[in-house]
Amino acid sequence: MIPAQKAFLSGNEAVAAGVRLARPHVIAAYPITPQTTVIERLAEMVEDDSLKAEYLHVESEHSALSACIGASAVGARTFTATSSQGLLYMAECLHYASGGRFPVVMMNANRSLALPWNIYGDQRDSLSLLDCGWIQVYAEDAQESLDLIIHGYAIAEDPHVLTPFMINLDGFLITHTYELLNLPTQEDVDVFLPPFRTVNKMDLDHPMSLAFTAGPAYNQSFKQLQHQAMMSASKVIFETEERFGQLFGRHYPGLIETIHCDDAEFILVTLGSVAGTVRPVVEKLRSLGERVGLVRIRYMRPFPDTEISTALAGAKSVGVLEKDISFGYEGTVFTNVNSALMRAKVLPPRLLNFVGGLGGKDISATDIERLFLRLKSPDDGETVAFI
Amino acid sequence: MEKQLHLSDKKISIRDLGDREYFYGHKACPGCGGSLALRLALKVLGERSYAVVPAGCMSAVGFIFPQMAFSCNAIISTFPGTASMLSGVAAGARALGIKDFHAVGFAGDGGTADIGLQALSGAIDRHDKIMYICYDNEAYMNTGVQKSSLTPIGARTTTSPAGKRLKGAVTHKKPMFEIVAAHGIDYAATASVGYPLDYLRKLEYASRVDGTSYIHVFAPCPVGWGHDTSDTISVAKNAVDCGLWFLAEFSDGKFTLNHKPGKFTSAENYLLGQSRFRHLGEEDVKDILAERDSRWSRILSEWSL
Ligand SMILES: Cc1ncc(C[n+]2csc(CCOP(=O)(O)OP(=O)(O)O)c2C)c(N)n1
Numbered sequence: 156m157i158p159a160q161k162a163f164l165s166g167n168e169a170v171a172a173g174v175r176l177a178r179p180h181v182i183a184a185y186p187i188t189p190q191t192t193v194i195e196r197l198a199e200m201v202e203d204d205s206l207k208a209e210y211l212h213v214e215s216e217h218s219a220l221s222a223c224i225g226a227s228a229v230g231a232r233t234f235t236a237t238s239s240q241g242l243l244y245m246a247e248c249l250h251y252a253s254g255g256r257f258p259v260v261m262m263n264a265n266r267s268l269a270l271p272w273n274i275y276g277d278q279r280d281s282l283s284l285l286d287c288g289w290i291q292v293y294a295e296d297a298q299e300s301l302d303l304i305i306h307g308y309a310i311a312e313d314p315h316v317l318t319p320f321m322i323n324l325d326g327f328l329i330t331h332t333y334e335l336l337n338l339p340t341q342e343d344v345d346v347f348l349p350p351f352r353t354v355n356k357m358d359l360d361h362p363m364s365l366a367f368t369a370g371p372a373y374n375q376s377f378k379q380l381q382h383q384a385m386m387s388a389s390k391v392i393f394e395t396e397e398r399f400g401q402l403f404g405r406h407y408p409g410l411i412e413t414i415h416c417d418d419a420e421f422i423l424v425t426l427g428s429v430a431g432t433v434r435p436v437v438e439k440l441r442s443l444g445e446r447v448g449l450v451r452i453r454y455m456r457p458f459p460d461t462e463i464s465t466a467l468a469g470a471k472s473v474g475v476l477e478k479d480i481s482f483g484y485e486g487t488v489f490t491n492v493n494s495a496l497m498r499a500k501v502l503p504p505r506l507l508n509f510v511g512g513l514g515g516k517d518i519s520a521t522d523i524e525r526l527f528l529r530l531k532s533p534d535d536g537e538t539v540a541f542i
Numbered sequence: 543m544e545k546q547l548h549l550s551d552k553k554i555s556i557r558d559l560g561d562r563e564y565f566y567g568h569k570a571c572p573g574c575g576g577s578l579a580l581r582l583a584l585k586v587l588g589e590r591s592y593a594v595v596p597a598g599c600m601s602a603v604g605f606i607f608p609q610m611a612f613s614c615n616a617i618i619s620t621f622p623g624t625a626s627m628l629s630g631v632a633a634g635a636r637a638l639g640i641k642d643f644h645a646v647g648f649a650g651d652g653g654t655a656d657i658g659l660q661a662l663s664g665a666i667d668r669h670d671k672i673m674y675i676c677y678d679n680e681a682y683m684n685t686g687v688q689k690s691s692l693t694p695i696g697a698r699t700t701t702s703p704a705g706k707r708l709k710g711a712v713t714h715k716k717p718m719f720e721i722v723a724a725h726g727i728d729y730a731a732t733a734s735v736g737y738p739l740d741y742l743r744k745l746e747y748a749s750r751v752d753g754t755s756y757i758h759v760f761a762p763c764p765v766g767w768g769h770d771t772s773d774t775i776s777v778a779k780n781a782v783d784c785g786l787w788f789l790a791e792f793s794d795g796k797f798t799l800n801h802k803p804g805k806f807t808s809a810e811n812y813l814l815g816q817s818r819f820r821h822l823g824e825e826d827v828k829d830i831l832a833e834r835d836s837r838w839s840r841i842l843s844e845w846s847l
């Protein structure tokens with residue numbers, strides 16, 4: 156292994172660096188804050204010829220993903236990036252990519268949805284599209300973002316998976332925050348990530364019809380296959396991280412990461428950059444003798460139901476902190492966690508949903524301490540609390 | 543009465559096309575002009591084609607799993623995404639080093655002039671090497687004959703009913719040919735399934751254009767228009783002969799009229815032969831003819847012959 160270089164990059168720049176290392180054939184994207192610097196860096200790489208890809212200046216996000224699907228349908232590796240309104244503008248194509256089993260890799264900069272207009276981060280954009288058949292992963296920092304791009308192609312293109320892959324970065328908090336990170340070498344990435352090969356493509360020697368119509372007699376069979384593929388992604392994710400760890404020396408914990416959960420009484424479950432705020436609070440409270448823990452969800456699809464119920468099995472009180480609300484009910488992450496616990500018949504005496512960070516509202520370490528205090532205090536009958 | 547002008551000298555005849563079918567066994571209605579437009583085009587373009595067909599009649603009749611009607615590569619695109627998917631197919635194939643292929647789209651009038659216009663505009667702007675063929679049956683047929691922006695004035699559709707107050711569609715056809723030309727497109731043409739040799743020649747020319755090409759082919763639909771299924775070709779020919787459609791090309795920034803009718807045949811006969819126009823009165827027909835004549839005086843003064 157050639158030693159990796161160090162680089163000081165923002166989350167978006169780390170994504171661009173990861174994309175270049177993955178050697179996509181086609182990049183099609185449309186600008187939206189806070190995704191823009193990804194596609195600007197990629198355009199520069201194509202211009203200076205350090206990235207040999209077709210870069211399509213499309214006129215919308217719908218076209219960006221539609222073009223990626225077209226390119227994937229002839230066997231090309233593709234990349235796009237978007238955020239918020241752009242992700243929703245793609246909605247039709249999101250289902251199209253997953254239904255057609257086109258392993259497009261996309262970065263989404265998590266951002267609030269209008270109205271009111273707001274460019275700052277929350278996760279309502281991607282969480283409202285949890286059912287679109289894409290693998291969804293949430294990064295905590297720039298290094299993980301870069302590595303996830305490389306994992307993403309390996310996982311999405313696995314013949315058992317063939318499912319598109321969405322990497323979510325909290326807008327600004329990750330996309331625009333600079334970090335010293337390890338840049339893998341091209342040689343190592345080439346070993347880790349061989350060129351994309353698929354039979355699910357239009358081939359001039361073996362013509363095929365793709366993206367066809369399937370009536371009531373057949374349709375559900377395709378959907379069942381799609382579900383199975385997504386379920387089998389869990390195993391491929393573990394194997395990919397294992398292989399990555401061996402080659403690059405950075406080890407990832409699978410669908411979730413647990414901190415001090417073994418003997419924890421009070422556990423916060425969360426995802427994305429806010430986990431970085433929770434970590435030091437957990438360490439501080441631990442040093443004061445409090446039995447607190449953290450579950451960081453990395454993958455929302457496939458959903459780590461057994462991992463979560465196992466991690467939460469001994470807890471007295473669990474809080475799910477998320478930057479999302481399904482109006483009229485509760486946060487989507489909370490709904491998913493709750494269902495995982497019900498399935499496993501793990502029923503912590505107290506289960507609370509903390510909804511915060513909407514439209515970029517700050518979540519501080521003091522806020523997190525308060526959440527742990529709240530988990531310790533007697534049940535006040537409330538389930539969903541805005542923080 | 544006719545004068546044919548050719549951008550390319552390469553004449554193509556039905557005999558050159560060969561027996562091989564690329565769009566066959568589909569479930570289009572008898573007399574469908576759109577399916578004929580696809581069938582002929584793919585015979586010209588051949589087996590190294592990637593056909594992109596959005597939601598619409600042609601995808602609905604051609605891709606019903608497990609019975610696929612295309613013998614070349616083919617894919618359904620999203621309804622708005624014909625051009626963007628074509629661009630992706632072409633870019634992907636190019637990046638993979640694939641040579642000598644045609645990325646060709648076949649979209650209806652709604653898929654082209656309405657919901658797909660933005661993506662088409664983007665592709666033309668990039669001069670992507672794709673062929674885009676709009677088969678114009680003048681309404682949203684697949685969903686049951688609703689009005690599109692290429693439905694002609696006066697035509698009755700299910701969303702532009704003819705009643706006491708309104709007499710069918712109240713707007714003129716969007717000038718798609720001029721719209722793509724205004725982009726500075728590399729090649730554009732209009733055609734009609736009623737003039738197959740002209741259409742074939744344009745297809746052959748378009749296939750060699752190094753950039754974006756657009757062919758707008760007039761393609762009657764007996765179901766939506768209300769004419770006999772055996773009259774598709776004559777209706778498509780009459781539309782040109784009576785001056786309500788035209789055969790032209792745009793290339794190198796210049797418009798060329800390919801077919802100049804010496805004297806128009808009867809537009810009344812054309813209109814009143816179709817049930818979608820049968821409610822029109824004398825005055826309505828007069829208005830349609832006045833619009834036709836002013837369009838032609840512009841064409842004849844501005845375009846070369
Ligand atoms: C985004 C979206 N909106 C609406 C539809 C419904 N739709 C499918 S086909 C069609 C009509 C297509 O009309 P046209 O493009 O003129 O082609 P034709 O059916 O006449 O061949 C419509 C409205 C759709 N599939 N996708």
Ligand code: SF4
Nearest residue numbers: 570571574599763765
């Ligand atoms: S409805 Fe019209 S356009 Fe559609 S398949 Fe039938 S004849 Fe062709």
